[in-house]
Amino acid sequence: xxxxxxxxxxxxxxxxxxxxxxxxxxxxxxxxxxxxxxxxxxxxxxxxxxxxxxxxxxxxxxxxxxxxxxxxxxxxxxxxxxxxxxxxxxxxxxxxxxxxxxxxxxxxxxxxxxxxxxxxxxxxxxxxxxxxxxxxxxxxxxxxxxxxxxxxxxxxxxxxxxxxxxxxxxx
Numbered sequence: 001x002x003x004x005x006x007x008x009x010x011x012x013x014x015x016x017x018x019x020x021x022x023x024x025x026x027x028x029x030x031x032x033x034x035x036x037x038x039x040x041x042x043x044x045x046x047x048x049x050x051x052x053x054x055x056x057x058x059x060x061x062x063x064x065x066x067x068x069x070x071x072x073x074x075x076x077x078x079x080x081x082x083x084x085x086x087x088x089x090x091x092x093x094x095x096x097x098x099x100x101x102x103x104x105x106x107x108x109x110x111x112x113x114x115x116x117x118x119x120x121x122x123x124x125x126x127x128x129x130x131x132x133x134x135x136x137x138x139x140x141x142x143x144x145x146x147x148x149x150x151x152x153x154x155x156x157x158x159x160x161x162x163x164x165x166x167x168x169x170x171x
Contacts, residue, residue, distance in 0.1 A: 026056060050137070100132060
């Protein structure tokens with residue numbers, strides 16, 4: 001997971017610099033400290049809320065699914081794949097709720113119980129049950145990645161499915 005977090009930080013820094021955006025403008029806009037933002041770009045912190053990554057991707061106007069795809073499949077096409085701006089306008093709780101719905105649907109389609117998923121992740125069944133109930137929407141990006149790995153799917157694909165679900169509900 002450390003490599004994943006390091007690559008996310010490097011990718012965010014690369015996108016930011018490519019857009020000629022200052023770190024200061026991002027951390028002030030999303031209301032986190034300069035040290036917190038620096039620790040994200042420099043991978044000194046692995047327990048960063050998914051909400052913060054959503055805020056950063058929204059600020060950079062690059063869908064989180066594309067940032068994750070660039071990390072997980074080393075594919076630099078985020079400038080080619082434009083997303084519907086309505087996805088970028090979606091609030092964090094709605095967005096992460098859709099991600100949790102995708103996980104829940106995947107679990108059901110595979111015939112897994114919540115207890116089985118919890119065992120695969122190495123967490124308690126209560127914890128995973130609470131995740132699916134939406135009690136931990138702002139959990140770390142690493143935790144979202146761990147859940148995706150449990151279902152043997154790249155996280156970017158899960159996030160893409162959530163983006164599609166959001167657009168379906170809007171239309």
